[in-house]
Amino acid sequence: MARALYIHWPFCLANCPYCDFNSHVRSGVDTAAWEDALLADMRFEAEKAAGEPLNSIFFGGGTPSLMPPALVARLLSEAEGLWGFAPGIEITLEANPSSVETANFASLAAAGVNRASLGVQALDNEVLRFLGRLHDAGEALDALATAQRHFERVSFDLIYARPDQSEKQWREELARALDFRTGHLSLYQLTIEPQTRFATDVRRQVFAPLDDERAADLFAVTQEMTVAAGLPAYEISNHARPGEESRHNLTYWRYRDYAGIGPGAHGRRGGVATLRHRKPENYLAAVARQGHGLQDERALDRPEQASEALLMGLRLAEGVDLENLSVRFGYAPEDLVDHDKLALHQRLGLVRQDGSRVTVTPAGMPLLDALLADLVVADLVTA
Template identity: 65%
Template sequence: MAEPLALYVHWPFCVSKCPYCDFNSHVRESVDQAVWREALLADLRHEAAVLPGRTVGSIFFGGGTPSLMPPETVAAVIAAAEAEWGLASDCEITLEANPNSVEVANFADLAAAGVNRVSIGVQSFDSEVLEFLGRAHSEDEARRAIATAQEHFERVSFDLIYARPGQSMAAWEAELAGALAVGTDHLSLYQLTIEPGTRFATLAAKGDLTIPDGDAAADLFDATQVMTRAAGLPRYEVSNHARIGQESRHNLAYWRYADYAGVGPGAHGRRLGQATERHKKPENFIAAVKRNGHGLKVEHDLPAHERATEAMLMGLRLTEGIDLARIEERSGLARAAFVDADAVARLAAQGLMRQDGDWLAVTDDGILLLDSILSEVVRTG
């Protein structure tokens, strides 16, 4: 029996563009909701035709700002996934939300539509930091949003950004302690990175923005691990922490390299050994759906070696690591084609990796060196 399918649905619209964001998000004065609802449903039906006989194990509404979606559109997408594929009895249905009061007012209706998990983009509980990050909500709104979400949804996660310019260890520890005290079962804790093409990248190039250096960022990361473990939310992926059993099943599907279908502008997918990508610009996506019945821009077969490499790069982000036998089975390649065994042995001797039969993982000591470890271990050609 085929593994459950993960379904990603992208809502591309935001009220404003954050200066650190490189996601496919767009600001528009008005959005024709009926047109968008029908376009998303048509795009979903196309994926269902390509992937018959599957059951959906998770749906993730991402963006953009999907909490700006009308709840009836969310309900229509969930109903279409149920009709086309069928949903697993424990299907995880996540929606990303901002803490703004207008969006929080929709939480009850979104829960009624079928959403059972929400991921809130808090980013900080400090008003000055929120202004620096270009966020449109206040500290009070963030706290109210989490409390309201906990009333309406079975599972609640929220994001924080740390390793910000001038952030001290004491300030981060105090902020993280406050976040842990809120009582959610999942936290996403991201170090601030300067992404190409963002307003922060322009400021950094001018010398007007400096983030903590590698050593300071590593110290902040280490302190984060100590505090989250003590609170019962250990790291299960580089930046994601959860109580045991409360991990994001949808994101685990990505990291474990399971099949996932991507619907909506700019959405990526990996299914049946193929890579898919939708048109990014909202207007181009709508035009493609009207023209072709779907929003696909790219659909191509992934060579076996590329599939194995992607599975390695994604899976080694996880604390659990990767099952080499599974990658061999899914790619049709022997592990010697995509793993440098000598590099693994050397790194294991240094305490940076561990191997137990078919399982290979990066240790806590190695996770801060993940990029260099991947470059040594993963055979890319």
């Protein structure tokens, strides 16, 4: 059963133009009402997904660093009472590096958070303004230093492959980031998501995204520099020193069960996908009406589970073990991937097979979407 818990805090001070996450700007937040609702939702989910102690908890958003530390502490205390905590549990909270939120880091650490993930996104003020961020580069650097004093583990995000970004600019920025010697970095190429302001800007020709060839060059630079710094990619956009990978995100990518509470939160338990009401007001109303925020539960059939496990697992440097998946989902290993295509991509150096384990090579990772479409058996995807 679930060994991971995701808690979604949907509120932000402003909407970033590139972001399609479930985030909302509100003039005021009734903290007491949200505490009651999240606790009720957590208790409901614990009844459905009780079992082993939690190995990880992740506060995502939105901007969870806007949560009062006392609320974080209350939720953690309840989670421990409901599930229990495994030794060395990883408790991550996403944070923006503004001075207001940084001031809460000591209290958040005292509440039990032991890993911070900071949304730095860039180390240049002009770029930060383009990305719609409310902090400047100086605040970001101060926040990183403060986080490293208070939390056992620190990660931060950067967005690259921005319009007109040169290799020289990215090398210099990434070198500065690596100088902080955090154990984890999330390095994402700028993606123009539908129904965001950036999508509108591109459609109106306000700016043009970086072309694919130059973005691929920057991806190669990213791999080169992070490997040299001892932070190789363990997932296509995530880099860590060995042993400092995000345990929570590995739960997703290894296709394990996790409980999800809060507005718009997804979860998976026992072959059932769960989804909470997305709009904050609808979520609160649902909890008041039915004692939980669940909007939908959907049984995942065997082909869907198997294909999702393949699509997620092949993002990882460790790849997937076909024998293991065959035991989990009842397929013969040869029925999970297209072995003719697998042999072709092996000859091209894009995929490797060692026994029953299949991995995408560093040369193949820039072509991951095309490889996944080729490798995963079509009947699994379309069944």
